[in-house]
Amino acid sequence: MFWRRLKRLNDHWSLFLGTTAVGLAFVACSSPAFDASTVQPVPQPTPQPTATPQPTPTPFTIPPTPTPFSIPPTPTPITIPTAFPTSAPVLSTADLVETAAPSIVHIGVTTTTGTATGTGIVWGDGGLIMTNRHVVEDAVQIRVSLADGRVLTGEIVGLDSSIDIAVLEVDADDLLVAATGDSGAIRVGDDVVAIGHALDLPGGPTVSKGVVSALDRSLIDGAEVLSDLIQTDAAINPGNSGGPLLNSMGEVIGINTAKIPTGDGIGFAIEINIAHDVALRLVAQSGVQPGFVGIEPLDITPTLADQLSLPVLRGVGVISVVPGSPAEGILQVDDVIIQIDGIAISDTLALEQFLRTHPAGEIVEITYFRGSAGLLTDSLTLGERPG
Numbered sequence: 001m002f003w004r005r006l007k008r009l010n011d012h013w014s015l016f017l018g019t020t021a022v023g024l025a026f027v028a029c030s031s032p033a034f035d036a037s038t039v040q041p042v043p044q045p046t047p048q049p050t051a052t053p054q055p056t057p058t059p060f061t062i063p064p065t066p067t068p069f070s071i072p073p074t075p076t077p078i079t080i081p082t083a084f085p086t087s088a089p090v091l092s093t094a095d096l097v098e099t100a101a102p103s104i105v106h107i108g109v110t111t112t113t114g115t116a117t118g119t120g121i122v123w124g125d126g127g128l129i130m131t132n133r134h135v136v137e138d139a140v141q142i143r144v145s146l147a148d149g150r151v152l153t154g155e156i157v158g159l160d161s162s163i164d165i166a167v168l169e170v171d172a173d174d175l176l177v178a179a180t181g182d183s184g185a186i187r188v189g190d191d192v193v194a195i196g197h198a199l200d201l202p203g204g205p206t207v208s209k210g211v212v213s214a215l216d217r218s219l220i221d222g223a224e225v226l227s228d229l230i231q232t233d234a235a236i237n238p239g240n241s242g243g244p245l246l247n248s249m250g251e252v253i254g255i256n257t258a259k260i261p262t263g264d265g266i267g268f269a270i271e272i273n274i275a276h277d278v279a280l281r282l283v284a285q286s287g288v289q290p291g292f293v294g295i296e297p298l299d300i301t302p303t304l305a306d307q308l309s310l311p312v313l314r315g316v317g318v319i320s321v322v323p324g325s326p327a328e329g330i331l332q333v334d335d336v337i338i339q340i341d342g343i344a345i346s347d348t349l350a351l352e353q354f355l356r357t358h359p360a361g362e363i364v365e366i367t368y369f370r371g372s373a374g375l376l377t378d379s380l381t382l383g384e385r386p387g
Contacts, residue, residue: 137159295322
């Protein structure tokens with residue numbers, strides 16, 4: 001019974017499914033055929049570009065136009081010199097003496113009237129010795145004793161009376177030349193050491209120490225003039241003449257030459273710069289002497305000019321005229337020399353510096369003041385210094 005009902009229900013379900021299938025097929029058959037070529041595409045909206053959001057700009061202010069300017073060229077570097085340039089380390093006095101000693105010589109002189117002693121330094125290669133003129137000028141024989149014990153014969157190369165310098169030569173090529181400094185760099189108050197064979201005492205040279213007391217000193221003895229001198233309180237005695245005045249580095253800055261016998265601790269040395277130049281001239285022009293006018297000079301200062309009612313403030317006054325000199329017959333006592341060859345002659349130092357560079361035999365134009373006659377100019381032939 002159950003099975004009969006189930007069969008009947010199954011038959012109804014089959015009929016329903018068949019009817020449904022027929023309907024679907026009818027619908028499918030009744031629909032027009034699909035032609036893909038006739039299908040119009042569905043219009044699509046044109047895509048709009050997406051704007052990328054930009055950051056909000058930072059506000060800024062345009063600066064005003066700058067004022068034009070020129071960049072200066074790079075300045076040339078300058079070097080500021082030290083107050084006192086040094087070329088060697090400062091030495092103790094003992095080390096200084098030990099260093100300088102091999103270049104210092106003893107000079108023994110025989111003259112027609114006796115013997116004399118002086119000092120010298122090894123100045124140049126080939127056995128050249130520098131000393132004072134007054135040490136050797138009257139020599140008949142010259143003996144040069146070296147620090148190593150050798151004794152050699154010295155020959156005069158040249159003499160210069162304008163600054164009391166002489167150059168000798170010995171037969172030796174192995175001598176130690178003295179170190180020289182710059183006398184233009186020394187200052188008043190600098191320490192100095194004088195070395196020389198004072199009084200010809202046995203046992204080697206004498207050493208004395210002091211300071212530079214003054215510069216540019218002049219010594220006048222009648223018509224004899226020594227200028228450009230270093231004054232020192234280091235002891236300078238007979239026998240020291242021609243020896244070195246050393247700075248604290250052991251360099252020669254002067255050649256000891258004189259002392260004032262009536263003063264205590266007042267000695268003088270010739271500046272090495274000047275002595276060196278004169279020595280070079282003596283070697284190059286042996287026998288050529290600096291010029292000589294032949295007067296006993298007096299420095300005219302503004303104070304003296306006022307006292308004497310002179311129309312010139314500076315110059316070289318004539319105290320006396322050397323007989324037989326170039327000045328005789330041209331210059332007179334109380335004349336005041338103010339110019340030579342267009343170069344101002346303000347004092348004795350200026351006169352000596354001029355003569356040092358103008359040899360004997362040269363003709364110069366000398367301008368001078370003479371009382372009521374006023375300014376006069378004459379030609380004068382320079383001569384040689386006597387002695």
